[in-house]
Amino acid sequence: MSALIELERVGRTFPVRSDTDKRIHDFVALEDVDLTIGAGEFVTLVGPSGCGKSTILDLVAGLAEPTSGTVSIGGRPITGPGLDRSVVFQQYTLLPWRTAQGNIELALEAKGGLNKAERASQAEEYLRLVGLADFANRLPGELSGGMKQRVAIARSLSVQPEVLLMDEPFGALDAQTRELLQEELLGIWERTGTTVLFITHDIDEAVFLGQRVAVMSARPGRIREVVDIRLDRSGAGDHDIRGDIRGDIRGTQAFAGYRHRIWNLLRERSAGSVGRREGVASVA
């Protein structure tokens, strides 16, 4: 697999005012971060609150610049946002006055290159991909949280980005909808071959989705270890997105082993800032 995204010795500092002497000083959010993501790979990034996950995503999205080191895509330094990368945030960012279909068409209009009929047909196709073909004419206010997030994912995918950047996209959803959308996202990833960088607090979510899980430590934010996930995902993709969850890989011993390993990696460095019991899967 060829490298698509590369972070090399990346550092990022922010000027902040000290609590004690009120002077401005540099807060080191990221230090010496190295991470390579292959074309078509699904990488999850997990770590304690404030360790710099969103900062990494912002750098790859081109919304911020590193203070040191380089962030590149396809061998070229990232200098700003681009149509090759699409971002899905935790909060649904749909325009409330446009229908599900209208929101997607708007993204396609911004991208350019398609006429009105082509935009409409592409929007329909992506709504179908996320199981919302029958909700095309609903306004966001008439959709559930999970449906809104599916529209946001469809919108991001409709512009056919090389890379999908997801910042806790399922964080605001109930547990059942969250698991359903995780299943759905994996299916979409398998079908489209899009490269995905997915941020989460949730160890189970990281293990379930990622081909590799990059585990971060905090203060300063660093990649502590990248764990290869090898789970038997046979049967992936042949599920019904409206309810029939595929064989529950989360219940296997292999899954528990990865959960345990990642939990320990997080606990070693951030004892005190994470949950106390091992059974707690979230580190937020």
Ligand SMILES: Nc1ncnc2c1ncn2[C@@H]1O[C@H](COP(=O)(O)OP(=O)(O)OP(=O)(O)O)[C@@H](O)[C@H]1O
């Ligand atoms: N604009 C900013 N100015 C000052 N400090 C910032 C700024 N943005 C982020 N930080 C700090 O950088 C660190 C990393 O923040 P970031 O949002 O990337 O963490 P995170 O791992 O995504 O956290 P969470 O999981 O809680 O969302 C935090 O300590 C945060 O306070």
